[in-house]
Amino acid sequence: MYNLSHNINSAYPVLFDLHTHSISSGHGTTDTVSALIQSACKKGLFLLGISDHGPATKGSALPSYFRGLKYAKKNRFGIEILYGAELNIIDMEGRVDLEDNVLQGLDYAFISIHPPIFTPYEHNDLTSVYVKAMNHPKVRFLGHIDDDRFPVDFEALLLHAKAKGIYPEINNGSLMPNAYRVGGQKNCRSILKICKNIQLPILLxxxxxxSKNIGNMEYIYPLLEEQNFPKDLVLNCHLQSLKKITDYKK
Ligand SMILES: [Zn+2]
Ligand SMILES: [Zn+2]
Structure with missing residues (x-):
């Protein structure tokens, strides 16, 4: 299990992690939502967000799972919980894999492009697809836009995100040595430079x-330090930023 003391001692202490997957995401993950929460609790997070893959991911939950989340407890094992989704963008019109009326019941959503729903290297520029997908309710984050297989115009996309109150994530999984996404280091550097320049906050x-990697941002820190990235622009370092990005009430 990853030891969170590295996070807490960092110049960028991570108070919450909003991009995590339970057994409801399919493809072999077996930990339940309860196991994820207990792990986040042990690691000292103040809040955990569960963001299972939308129904277009093979083996993931049906819409009824997401529809039920609005009734789930928001405080368990002593920490606060938010319930979201990592939506799949499913076509060039920016449609996503949950209906807007289901999305309304969630706390937040990521929009992501995944294979095989989109074919790697088939498109030169998917910026307009993300822009259209940003119009769905509860979309707050751009999921791993750092992948050379699904290229976007970072500057144009991030400026549009800023206007919409939507934030890019910097995804630790994209930066791991065995990452399956392509170009993570180079692309995350570009994203950080632009975000610093246009003053757009990021989500780690x-x-x-x-539960294994909950709260693990170990491959992100070197990039933040290298770019001298302002702590003020890191959403996870400030609990009050949750009010901006979700319907979190406190
Ligand atoms: Zn994910
Ligand atoms: Zn993803």
Missing amino acids: SSDSHG
């Missing part, structure tokens, strides 16, 4: 599948 994400 573990993208933990199961």
Whole structure:
């Protein structure tokens, strides 16, 4: 299990992780939502967000799972919980894999492009697809836009995100030595430079599948330090930033 003391001692202490996956995301993850929460609790997070894959991911939950989340307890094992989704963008019109009326019941959503729903290297520029997908309710974050297989115009996309009150994530999974996404280091550097320049806050994400990597941002820190990235622009360092990005009430 990843030891969170590294996070707490960092110049960028991570108070919450909003990109995590439970058994409801399919593809072999076996930890339940309860196991994820207990792990986040042990690691000292103040809040955990569960963001299971939308129904277009093979083996993931049906819409009824997401529809039920609005009734789930918001405080368990002593920490606060938010319930979201990592939506799949499913076509060039920016449609996503949950209906807007289901999205309304969630706290937040990521929009992401995944294979095989989109074919790697098939498109030169998917910026307009993200722009259209940003119009769905509860979309707050751009999921791992750092992948050369699904290219976007970072500057144009991030400026539009800023206007919409939507934030890019920097995804620890994209930066791991064995990452399956392509160009993570180079692309995250570009994203950080632009965000610093246009003063757009970023979200640090573990993208933990199961409890193992919850809160683990170890490959992000060197990039933040290298770019001298302002702590004020890191959403996870400030609990009050949750009010901006979700319907979190406190
Ligand atoms: Zn993803
Ligand atoms: Zn994910």
